Amino acid sequence: MTASEPSPTNDRPPSWTPPDPLPDGLRTRRLVIRAYQPGDARALFEAIDRSRASLLPWLPWAATQHLNSQQSAESIDLFRRVAAERPMRPEHNAVFGFVLGIFRADDGALVGGTGFNRIVHDSADAELGYWLAADARGRGYCTEAVGALIDWGLRPARDGGWGLRRVRIFAAAANVASCAVPRRLGLREEARFVRDRWVPGHGWCDTIGWGVTVDEPMPRAIGSDAMPRSGR
Numbered sequence: 237m238t239a240s241e242p243s244p245t246n247d248r249p250p251s252w253t254p255p256d257p258l259p260d261g262l263r264t265r266r267l268v269i270r271a272y273q274p275g276d277a278r279a280l281f282e283a284i285d286r287s288r289a290s291l292l293p294w295l296p297w298a299a300t301q302h303l304n305s306q307q308s309a310e311s312i313d314l315f316r317r318v319a320a321e322r323p324m325r326p327e328h329n330a331v332f333g334f335v336l337g338i339f340r341a342d343d344g345a346l347v348g349g350t351g352f353n354r355i356v357h358d359s360a361d362a363e364l365g366y367w368l369a370a371d372a373r374g375r376g377y378c379t380e381a382v383g384a385l386i387d388w389g390l391r392p393a394r395d396g397g398w399g400l401r402r403v404r405i406f407a408a409a410a411n412v413a414s415c416a417v418p419r420r421l422g423l424r425e426e427a428r429f430v431r432d433r434w435v436p437g438h439g440w441c442d443t444i445g446w447g448v449t450v451d452e453p454m455p456r457a458i459g460s461d462a463m464p465r466s467g468r
């Protein structure tokens with residue numbers, strides 16, 4: 237420890253608690269990122285269904301979930317119940333997250349999904365996941381969404397954010413398009429887990445991890461404006 241570093245304290249900061257009320261959503265230059273509503277079920281199913289082959293093998297849930305609109309409606313219902321229960325019990329650490337849709341701002345089309353997943357309450361640390369419909373790729377939507385989500389996630393709850401301390405992203409090294417997103421944002425590469433996941437068609441793959449903490453400048457952050465909050 238150098239003289240300039242603060243001395244460690246035994247007073248552990250309180251665990252993260254979900255903001256109350258939960259932030260409604262986020263508007264970026266071209267996108268709206270918000271929780272799914274029941275009326276989004278058909279659009280969610282259709283976006284996944286026409287992209288299913290390219291979501292696999294990276295997102296195994298695409299093999300068994302959202303196989304019809306009814307299943308998407310049930311998933312949305314589950315996402316909404318999880319958010320409403322505001323999971324706080326210790327056993328929910330790293331289990332629950334907040335699932336969000338990515339919508340194009342100009343026409344409201346559902347173009348993908350994201351969310352703060354695997355939230356570890358004790359360290360106020362969440363994992364960001366993301367996918368885009370196949371016909372919405374190649375326009376920078378995912379990079380725009382993820383940059384804004386990191387900014388939103390690390391923003392204090394009193395300023396409309398989620399009050400997280402750390403955000404992390406993991407992707408298979410073989411998933412070139414996914415790895416390109418944190419790299420494009422200039423995130424710090426923090427970890428490489430060697431041959432730790434089996435990916436159909438790719439075999440045992442490395443996983444790469446990126447991270448950013450609240451006390452460091454967000455590299456090349458994409459600006460975002462939280463929508464006004466109202467109870468959900």
Ligand SMILES: CC(C)(COP(=O)(O)OP(=O)(O)OC[C@H]1O[C@@H](n2cnc3c(N)ncnc32)[C@H](O)[C@@H]1OP(=O)(O)O)[C@@H](O)C(=O)NCCC(=O)NCCS
Pocket residue numbers: 290291294295366367368369372373374375376377378379380406407408411413414416417
């Ligand atoms: C991961 C995934 C979301 C990335 O999609 P993507 O379209 O490559 O990412 P972006 O939306 O950020 O777009 C970036 C591309 O748009 C181009 N682009 C065009 N306009 C742009 C802009 N205004 N800003 C940034 N990039 C732009 C970029 O050059 C880049 O293209 P390139 O890869 O040919 O260089 C997508 O491949 C996907 O859904 N994959 C399947 C699911 C998955 O793997 N999820 C991640 C699991 S870890």
